[in-house]
Amino acid sequence: MDRAHGLSVRARLTLSYAGFLMLAGVLLLAAVWLFLLRYVPDRAMLINADDSAMNGVFPIRSSLLREFAPRAAAVLAFLLVFGLVGGWILAGRMLAPLTRITGATRLASAGALSHRIRLPGRKDEFRELADAFDTMLARLEEHVDEQRRFAADASHELRTPLAISKALIEVARNDPEHDRAEVIERLHAVNTRAIDLTEALLLLSRAERRTFTREHLDLSLLAEEATETLLPLAEKRGVTLETGGDIAPIVGSPALLLQLATNLVQNAIVHNLPDGGEVWVRTDVRPGGVALTVENSGERISPELASTFTEPFRRGAERVHTDHGGVGLGLAIVRSIAHAHDGTLALTPRPAGGLRVTVELPRA
Structure with missing residues (x-):
């Protein structure tokens, strides 16, 4: 100016x-x-x-x-x-x-962004301003580094299906006798994965921008809807779903909060025991807020590993042994949606194995 x-x-x-x-x-x-x-x-x-x-x-x-x-x-x-x-x-x-x-x-x-003021002396208005500025620089540097890593990871994830598609096309062009049905099926799977990844990235960007309309909602109804939608997947994997809790009035985006509940329940189903797994979904009213808690049985998880689950593209063998790797943005999207609604996300390993995920949002 x-x-x-x-x-x-x-x-x-x-x-x-x-x-x-x-x-x-x-x-x-x-x-x-x-x-x-x-x-x-x-x-x-x-x-x-x-x-x-x-x-x-x-x-x-x-x-x-x-x-x-x-x-x-x-x-x-x-x-x-x-x-x-x-x-x-x-x-x-x-x-x-x-x-x-x-x-x-x-x-x-x-x-x-790595420079810090570190103003010496006793606390006064200038020292408070300098300390606040140093804190802001540290968070900004962390955010920028996180965005750079995310951009690099996203580029790598998007490049992988494109490279596979190119290789399949080259095989079909150089070998006319190759089974075209197999090539088409593999191309369909690769493209589906690329579309899922792109949609997940768009959803994550939308949540971070907070460009959505807020409405009065009941979080318990959204949790029940997500559970009913994923019931066939749970039955296919032999996982038992249990839902319950209190009416949880909140204000937010119906689509984003439904996606939040769906991601949590889907992760709990997929990352579970190979047979006889269980998932517990409940809502609670707390002082000043409401909470959605999703717990699942599974392998024992260390707190250090659990703290990395919200990082983008942490999936598959990096978490637990499973045949469903996903796109690696499930909990990252959950965290962004929770933050966009002024909420918090907490991941706690269960002593018996598995994970407890709690999203706490302001009460309407």
Whole structure:
């Protein structure tokens, strides 16, 4: 933004300090003068001490004014110079931390997000500002690094099906006798995977932008709908689904919150025991919010591994042994949707094996 040039903050502080000092000096001199006017007589009689005869009248106030005025002017001139010099020095010392903060801001605007102010000294307004700025830079650097990793991972994930499709087309073109039905079937599977990945990326982007209409909803109904939709998948894998809980009124996007519940239940079904698995879905009303909890049986998971599940493209063998790798964005989408609704996501390994996922959202 282009701005017109003006006085610097240091110059304005200097002028303010000097002006205040001059005002204080003027008031002090005025108080002294009023005191003299009140207690010093206008004239005095000069009497000879030997014969007590009156020798004349001496004008005290006029003489006092002639003596007081030039000295008062000299005092005010001294206060002006002292105020300007002292104010300039004091303003420089006070604004020194702000200079460091401004320099760090310029470095950050140029892309140097790793720079930190680390302002020394005891806590005051400037130190609080510097610490808040350092915290913001740390989070911004982390966010930028995360976005770069995500872009690289997404590019790799999208390139894989395209490379496979190209290889299949090359095989079909170079080998006319190859089974075309098999090639078409494999191309269909690869393209379906690419479409699922693209839709997941679009959904994740939509959640992060928070471009959606909010409505009054019951989270328990959305959880039941997601469970009913995935019931055939659970029956196919031999997983038992149990749902229950309280009415959970919230405000949010029906489509996104349904996707959140669907992703949680689908993950719980897929990443489960090979036979006889269980999934528990419930909603609870808590002080100030509502919670959707999805638990599943399964292999034992370490807390360190569980903390990585919300990272994009963490799936398959990196989690548990399963034949359903997905696109690796299920819990990443859940986290983004929860954050877009001012909620939180918590992943806790179950002592008996499996995972407990809790999404807490503000109550309507």
